[in-house]
Amino acid sequence: SVDNSAGIWDAENVRSTLPKRNEDSHKGTYGTGLLIAGSPSMPGAAMLAGIGAMRSGVGKLVIGTAEEVIPVVVQRLPEATYERNGLIQLAEGKLTLDQFRVIAIGPGIVPNELAEKAIAKILESDVPVVLDAGALSKRDYHERQAPTILTPHPLEFARITGVKVNELQQNREHYAQVCAKKLGVTIVVKGQHTIVAFPDGETWKNGTGNSALAKGGTGDTLTGMLLGLLCIHDNWKHAVLNAVFLHGACADAWTEKRSAHTLLAHELTDFLPEVWKSYE
Ligand code: APR
Numbered sequence: 001s002v003d004n005s006a007g008i009w010d011a012e013n014v015r016s017t018l019p020k021r022n023e024d025s026h027k028g029t030y031g032t033g034l035l036i037a038g039s040p041s042m043p044g045a046a047m048l049a050g051i052g053a054m055r056s057g058v059g060k061l062v063i064g065t066a067e068e069v070i071p072v073v074v075q076r077l078p079e080a081t082y083e084r085n086g087l088i089q090l091a092e093g094k095l096t097l098d099q100f101r102v103i104a105i106g107p108g109i110v111p112n113e114l115a116e117k118a119i120a121k122i123l124e125s126d127v128p129v130v131l132d133a134g135a136l137s138k139r140d141y142h143e144r145q146a147p148t149i150l151t152p153h154p155l156e157f158a159r160i161t162g163v164k165v166n167e168l169q170q171n172r173e174h175y176a177q178v179c180a181k182k183l184g185v186t187i188v189v190k191g192q193h194t195i196v197a198f199p200d201g202e203t204w205k206n207g208t209g210n211s212a213l214a215k216g217g218t219g220d221t222l223t224g225m226l227l228g229l230l231c232i233h234d235n236w237k238h239a240v241l242n243a244v245f246l247h248g249a250c251a252d253a254w255t256e257k258r259s260a261h262t263l264l265a266h267e268l269t270d271f272l273p274e275v276w277k278s279y280e
């Protein structure tokens with residue numbers, strides 16, 4: 001049965017579920033995230049997602065990307081470490097995945113046979129996974145025990161589920177819920193009023209965000225924030241909901257004083273420190 005009245009994940013929910021940073025903690029407390037992102041024609045996606053992750057509390061971040069992307073990203077994110085040609089290493093089974101608390105893959109990667117092989121290796125692991133952009137394709141996830149989170153925009157949703165975009169947009173909660181249950185995954189249906197549907201049927205609507213986000217790169221930032229927040233939360237559902245909320249709240253902070261036309265995706269995470277603080 002399908003319940004079409006998703007609640008709104010609001011400021012009070014966020015305030016009561018964001019984790020604290022304990023005084024006696026160290027980087028190991030917050031885990032190591034693995035981000036597989038970026039390719040020669042889309043190097044910025046790795047940078048945007050990488051910054052999103054490291055601004056979101058993760059202890060350590062490893063970025064697996066194409067060799068020529070590394071110098072581009074390292075300039076803006078000297079805090080991360082790198083796995084050269086991460087997709088090839090993954091596909092060949094050369095990365096030990098259980099050292100990572102969470103894996104995110106997809107921003108700026110090209111959907112091809114190599115990517116599909118790398119994703120298959122990741123899905124064999126017991127590590128929570130976020131799949132976005134180039135990592136989103138039609139496949140079966142029922143073998144997985146760990147949380148699997150898909151972050152499609154409406155076109156990507158159509159590609160992976162077969163539901164037509166105009167049908168989806170007329171009843172986003174319904175299709176999010178039905179497809180999350182059917183695929184056995186969490187689906188974050190992006191766009192105005194992002195819907196988060198969990199595989200057990202629990203479904204929420206996000207109340208933050210605005211049209212300033214309608215610009216290339218903002219989705220890559222969200223993927224990074226999901227990776228970071230998943231690393232620091234004990235409750236993975238809260239991590240997903242809080243990442244979507246804070247991402248939108250950063251855009252809302254932007255439009256308090258600035259035109260919605262003018263936001264650049266990399267500026268979203270400049271707002272995160274103060275936005276986050278306001279919910280602590
Ligand atoms: N109101 C609120 N939020 C919005 C709005 C809006 N009107 N429009 C977009 N957003 C938010 C979405 O909810 C999402 O969080 O902005 C983000 C956009 O994410 P994507 O659609 O993935 O966009 P982008 O980051 O540009 O993706 C980069 O990856 O998915 C591929 O095809 C895509 O090549 C592109 C690349």
Ligand code: MG
Pocket residue numbers: 132133153219220
């Ligand atoms: Mg995207």
